[in-house]
Amino acid sequence: MKPPKRIEPLIQDGLVDEVIRQLMSGKEAAVFVVRCGEEVRCAKIYKEANKRSFRQSTDYTEGRKVKNSRRARAMEKGTSYGRKAQEEAWQSAEVDALYRLAAAGVRVPKPYNFHEGVLLMEFVTDGEGNAAPRLNDLMLTPELSREYHRILITQVVRMLCAGVVHGDLSEYNILVDTEGPVIIDLPQAIDAAANNQACKMLLRDVENLAIYFGRFAPELLTTNYGMEMWSLYQKNQLRPESVLTGYFERVEKPVDMKGVMREINDTLKEEEARQLYRASMTR
Numbered sequence: 034m035k036p037p038k039r040i041e042p043l044i045q046d047g048l049v050d051e052v053i054r055q056l057m058s059g060k061e062a063a064v065f066v067v068r069c070g071e072e073v074r075c076a077k078i079y080k081e082a083n084k085r086s087f088r089q090s091t092d093y094t095e096g097r098k099v100k101n102s103r104r105a106r107a108m109e110k111g112t113s114y115g116r117k118a119q120e121e122a123w124q125s126a127e128v129d130a131l132y133r134l135a136a137a138g139v140r141v142p143k144p145y146n147f148h149e150g151v152l153l154m155e156f157v158t159d160g161e162g163n164a165a166p167r168l169n170d171l172m173l174t175p176e177l178s179r180e181y182h183r184i185l186i187t188q189v190v191r192m193l194c195a196g197v198v199h200g201d202l203s204e205y206n207i208l209v210d211t212e213g214p215v216i217i218d219l220p221q222a223i224d225a226a227a228n229n230q231a232c233k234m235l236l237r238d239v240e241n242l243a244i245y246f247g248r249f250a251p252e253l254l255t256t257n258y259g260m261e262m263w264s265l266y267q268k269n270q271l272r273p274e275s276v277l278t279g280y281f282e283r284v285e286k287p288v289d290m291k292g293v294m295r296e297i298n299d300t301l302k303e304e305e306a307r308q309l310y311r312a313s314m315t316r
């Protein structure tokens with residue numbers, strides 16, 4: 034097929050030899066199957082901000098670091114250069130997350146190159162070499178649902194240990210190859226340590242998994258893996274090999290009202306003493 038305009042620079046630079054077909058077009062990108070030498074890979078072309086339905090949000094971008102101070106100031110001011118820089122940062126976030134997660138043993142497509150707003154990555158296939166199906170396209174038995182849920186909870190734990198929260202995890206961005214689930218679509222990936230929304234996003238990701246697999250194995254609907262892993266993460270006790278129970282009991286200590294009132298009264302007395310001292314100094 035005729036190469037899309039955005040892929041032409043990759044062909045000119047020898048990174049892509051042929052565009053075979055379009056694989057899909059989603060809310061944030063279009064994906065093409067391409068030939069790179071002897072290998073078949075995917076080329077993900079990110080849509081421009083005004084052409085995609087998934088909008089950047091401070092919930093996702095909070096805490097992302099920009100090394101170049103000029104770019105950071107421009108992004109804060111919202112100049113044309115800043116908006117362009119913000120788009121580039123949004124796109125490169127997926128590349129950074131893929132490299133980090135692949136190194137941590139998370140099942141994600143292997144990234145190969147990022148050039149001119151196009152991400153070259155592994156083409157995830159089924160046993161016959163065709164594009165691997167999305168999770169939502171499969172009919173699952175209760176046993177397979179429990180197994181896939183277990184695998185994905187393990188993957189989410191590894192992601193969190195690597196400092197990453199997916200932020201938009203569901204049955205629609207999980208592929209299933211011959212070895213099981215593969216997590217995809219990470220431009221909105223969240224820095225777990227730097228983003229105040231990380232806990233909320235993690236809980237939503239885990240809940241999405243429970244709701245989907247709970248259709249086939251209802252007992253999964255009563256699990257609480259999200260809070261269990263976040264609690265361990267906050268205590269610096271979460272490890273890639275951590276075995277979770279799916280149970281979490283929130284311990285809430287009763288408020289010591291007398292202690293609170295003592296703190297308030299002490300503060301008021303200190304402020305009163307400061308005011309008296311200032312008044313004496315002005316006389």
